[in-house]
Amino acid sequence: MQTILDTVIWVILALHLLMVIVAAWNAWRGENSVMRLVGLDIASTLTTAVLVIISIIRQNSLFLDVAIVTTALGYLSTVALAKFISDQRVF
Amino acid sequence: MRIIPSAIVLFFIYLALTGNVQPANLVLGALVALGISLLIPRNGPAQVPFSRIPRFLWAALRYVFVVIWDVVLGGLMTARIVLSPKMPLKPGIIAIPSGSKTELGTAMSAHAITLSPGELVIEMDSDGMMYTHCLDVDATAAESANAQAKRQALLSSMFEFE
Amino acid sequence: METVLQFIAILLLVLGTFLSLVGLIGFIRLPDVYTRLHATGKVSVFGLVFLLIAASILTPLTVWKGILLIFFVLLASPAVSHSIASAAYKAGVPLADAKRDDLKSKLSRGKGKDV
Numbered sequence: 001m002q003t004i005l006d007t008v009i010w011v012i013l014a015l016h017l018l019m020v021i022v023a024a025w026n027a028w029r030g031e032n033s034v035m036r037l038v039g040l041d042i043a044s045t046l047t048t049a050v051l052v053i054i055s056i057i058r059q060n061s062l063f064l065d066v067a068i069v070t071t072a073l074g075y076l077s078t079v080a081l082a083k084f085i086s087d088q089r090v091f
Numbered sequence: 092m093r094i095i096p097s098a099i100v101l102f103f104i105y106l107a108l109t110g111n112v113q114p115a116n117l118v119l120g121a122l123v124a125l126g127i128s129l130l131i132p133r134n135g136p137a138q139v140p141f142s143r144i145p146r147f148l149w150a151a152l153r154y155v156f157v158v159i160w161d162v163v164l165g166g167l168m169t170a171r172i173v174l175s176p177k178m179p180l181k182p183g184i185i186a187i188p189s190g191s192k193t194e195l196g197t198a199m200s201a202h203a204i205t206l207s208p209g210e211l212v213i214e215m216d217s218d219g220m221m222y223t224h225c226l227d228v229d230a231t232a233a234e235s236a237n238a239q240a241k242r243q244a245l246l247s248s249m250f251e252f253e
Numbered sequence: 254m255e256t257v258l259q260f261i262a263i264l265l266l267v268l269g270t271f272l273s274l275v276g277l278i279g280f281i282r283l284p285d286v287y288t289r290l291h292a293t294g295k296v297s298v299f300g301l302v303f304l305l306i307a308a309s310i311l312t313p314l315t316v317w318k319g320i321l322l323i324f325f326v327l328l329a330s331p332a333v334s335h336s337i338a339s340a341a342y343k344a345g346v347p348l349a350d351a352k353r354d355d356l357k358s359k360l361s362r363g364k365g366k367d368v
Binding site for chain 2: 272275276278279282283284285287288290291292294295298299314317318320321327328330331332334335338339342348349350353354
Binding site for chain 1: 305314329346
């Protein structure tokens with residue numbers, strides 16, 4: 001069971017990295033700024049997922065602290081950018 | 092006295108983050124939680140009287156399961172729409188009245204609606220009307236009143252007393 | 254016991270990754286911003302939460318941090334979806350083949366020139 005688990009985790013890590021690249025590509029080549037913002041949001045969520053997978057591989061909960069901070073920063077920056085798009089100012 | 096509930100929540104978050112329960116760390120966590128909850132603005136969340144706490148917890152538990160069930164159903168529906176080759180989309184914006192008198196109740200209803208994939212609150216007005224974008228207009232229009240009534244009954248037994 | 258927990262963790266990992274993949278496919282296939290946001294919410298609600306449950310099972314140290322992060326994600330991701338959708342509607346991004354728009358008469362929308 002351990003070998004299956006190791007294989008599954010590495011395959012999942014590769015898949016998530018691919019998905020981050022696809023989302024970042026969509027953020028770079030979006031049709032308009034809101035679409036790019038959605039791409040950035042999905043990319044930051046997937047980055048958190050990559051950190052969680054790394055914490056499983058290394059058996060180290062330190063990466064989850066990094067994941068918490070990444071999630072908080074990603075959500076805050078997305079909300080601030082959305083507010084900037086709708087009102088043309090941040091606060 | 093108003094800072095006690097938020098201080099308790101912050102204390103448990105501190106314990107979950109540090110992950111050791113030595114007495115010195117407990118004291119430090121209590122001090123940090125009290126200090127931060129002094130900085131939180133005065134008009135905080137709704138206060139639940141001590142005599143109502145068991146009923147509040149029971150209603151909150153049922154509410155969590157109702158929301159989880161909605162989320163699973165919505166996720167399956169969205170996956171079916173996305174994976175089918177023809178994509179049977181019927182998008183549109185529907186006005187759903189929340190039926191709640193307080194802002195907290197409207198916000199909780201909007202959170203539960205937006206959390207389930209397939210429905211997304213775009214705008215709310217002061218009367219508690221939630222303008223919801225949904226992937227399948229007919230299905231959501233058919234069952235939204237029912238689901239909202241169920242959520243609203245649980246929420247009002249949690250937060251709105253008398 | 255160990256084997257059962259590992260089996261559940263494998264199941265959760267595969268299911269979470271599959272649902273993230275479905276969300277990303279939806280993000281690419283769906284026509285406009287509002288429908289794409291449904292797919293984005295799927296990634297954070299299902300993909301991330303299933304991965305976090307698997308992490309909590311596999312590494313016993315991370316249980317409380319995992320639960321904290323699950324609560325945080327479930328609390329914050331609807332706010333993000335709502336803020337993006339509201340910004341798009343106020344900036345005047347059109348809805349693709351909308352069957353119904355109850356909000357149109359309510360708000361005066363922007364022209365959508367700066368988007």
